[in-house]
Amino acid sequence: MKIPFYARYRSPQDEESLLSCLKGTLATDGPCSKEADRRLAHLYPDSFSFLTSSCSAALETALELCSLKPGDEVILPSYNFPSAANAVLRAGGVPVFCDIDPDTQNISPSDAALKITSRTKVIIPVHYAGVACHMDELSCLAQEAGLTIVEDAAQAIGASCNGYPLGTLGEFGCVSFHYTKNISCGEGGLLLCRSKKTYETARCHRVHGTNRDAFFRGECDRYTWVLPGSSTAASELCAALLLAQLPCLEQITRIRRKRLHDYLLALKPLEQAGYARLMTIPDYAWPNGHIFYLRFADKSLRRHIEELLLKNEIEAKTHYVPLHLSPMGRKLGWCPEDLPESTACYDTLLRLPIHTELTGSHVERIAEIITKGCVS
Template identity: 45%
Template sequence: MPKEYEEVLNQVSGLKPFDIPFNRPKLIGNERSYIQQGLEEGFFAGNGRFTVACESLLKEMTGSPKVQLVHSCTAALEMAAILCDLGPGDEVITPSFTFVSTANAVVMRGATPVFVDILPNTLNIDPDAVAKAVTPKTKAIFAVHYAGVPAEMDALAEIAKAHNIILVEDAAQALGSKYNGRPAGSLGDLAAFSFHATKNVTSGEGGALAINRADLVERADVIRDKGTNRSQFFDGLAEKYTWVDIGSSYSPSELTAAMLLAQLEQMEAVISDRLSSAARYQSAFTDLAEMGRIDLLVRPVHCQGNGHLFCLLLRDEAERRKFIADMDNFGIGTPFHYVPLHSSPAGRKYGKCSGSLTVTEQLAERLVRLPLYYNMGETVDRVIKTARNALMN
């Protein structure tokens, strides 16, 4: 990314420019060529050949029988909420430690997000807490794969099956990850992915919805096409093109899909590179974790991550604040992450808690993320050296 563009982005967001930002989106393949092709072909609306190509690749990557490209992961989650038939009086169990879109999709249907605690080793939703939160009002579980490491989906699937509720993967960070050898996106009834600028592969904005239940496929097409039977009409399965259900304009443009296709084609190389950088971080900070100076997340042996992010858990919030300031002084961006939703104004207004959220509250105050993006190279060593000095002083 050009330095001038980084500075503009930082000015817009109110942040200072960093020599080493937390995230640096990069062109990694045929982005310019594909976008130029799209411009020359003159088909800018969605559902063209670039969209079809992206969906085909995503089906291969996820093992899902049906994938729809949409304009954001937020859109995918909103579609999932509609497909869950959520309405007033319904409840959805979800972690509080997640991005607001996870809960917003539930609230927009008039349902109630029920916040539960997370596991301290992965920061993923705690299946035991989920089991205790189930009531006759529970309609779905929205499980977040934090840092690209899948949640304990077998345990969650057992709970969902026992109570006849829908299991949704918020896999915004997890494309390319695996759980017991199975790809993220194939582990629940529905799965939402993100291609935001902060993700491993990006189209600036963008998302996808994977649909693993045959009985939801037809309605998903209708919902994405503004509640119309457009898809059936063009397939010759309906006599008239008309409004048949609720929906919205969820498709991305072909230019967005063109950029995404170029990135998806390079996904394996991107993941390999990011995993390498994450492994260097892990090795560099293991001794400090053994000393009790910090804590590190633990990837379960049955999970394969995708190198989406690397974080440190400091001893308290004050220490984190000092660490971020020290790194800032050396031009390195190290942000914290989510403010727990149950403690937010909207979370208190629209949601409710089940059980104690002690782990969420404690770890959210201690977590800091290190820069991690494609082709960092020796920049990783500068981050490590600076971070170790900040931690030891």
């Protein structure tokens, strides 16, 4: 029986919520968007937030609001999706890639410290796999060097650091509701702002840089262009789907966390025998089971296991091409040897299926195949 890598969570309310939304006008900021914003505000009580069309759009807004000057530098991990790097380039900054910690694949605070210069203005920690970065250390670094923290919490809904939801520990946080995420509306995101003033500016940015909110509050007789902006509001239909998914978040997170711990238990002997390194969950991190991965001892073992799983109809996937290795990274002047841990991770990391349809016995079967494949 085939075990897929992804299985989108289907809420019993998905269809009803979409059908009811279709009865409305689909106008931007309609009842579904307002209700989704209200419910998300409960999840993130210490932040000011709104839905966006994607996490990438939220990152672009956040970087725009950092007011970078040409040549200003932004530190971010190379082992990453291109969204944050694109946002830096669009805002006129220079992306400075940083290496990762091999335990978590998150930004290495010590390498980040080495990369800080007088031009550094922003740092973008990515909470890989929904496991928190070392935010205490990064916050100290940021404070000492006067940097703004923009958290890329794309994978992190339902996860926290020392009890604080990921996305709320920096000046900005950006979450994704892409179809691959724990809860999803196809394409969607969330921008979290620490300050109300920045949030208000960000809200203008999302509606073409206009004062549309003020107009709807009756503060002006028509709305107009007040700052550089874009069109990044979520559609009513996406908000409707999210409304159906949000009540299931706790249940989804519970199941995914259980599978994560099942994998850790079943694959522990492989780590002890030196075939692979398991993902580490630091004490400060409460993960959401978004991704489960292993790092094999070398590239050929990773390839062998990937093929073996596929032969057994189990979909496993590698992950990012580190940005410094990508054609765009090369154009920006980076070489493979600049960030050795990110390059090694590219070669050795393999993600295993994890979703709400995966059972404990699936995990046992997968672990058994991997174990046999390593020892044979």
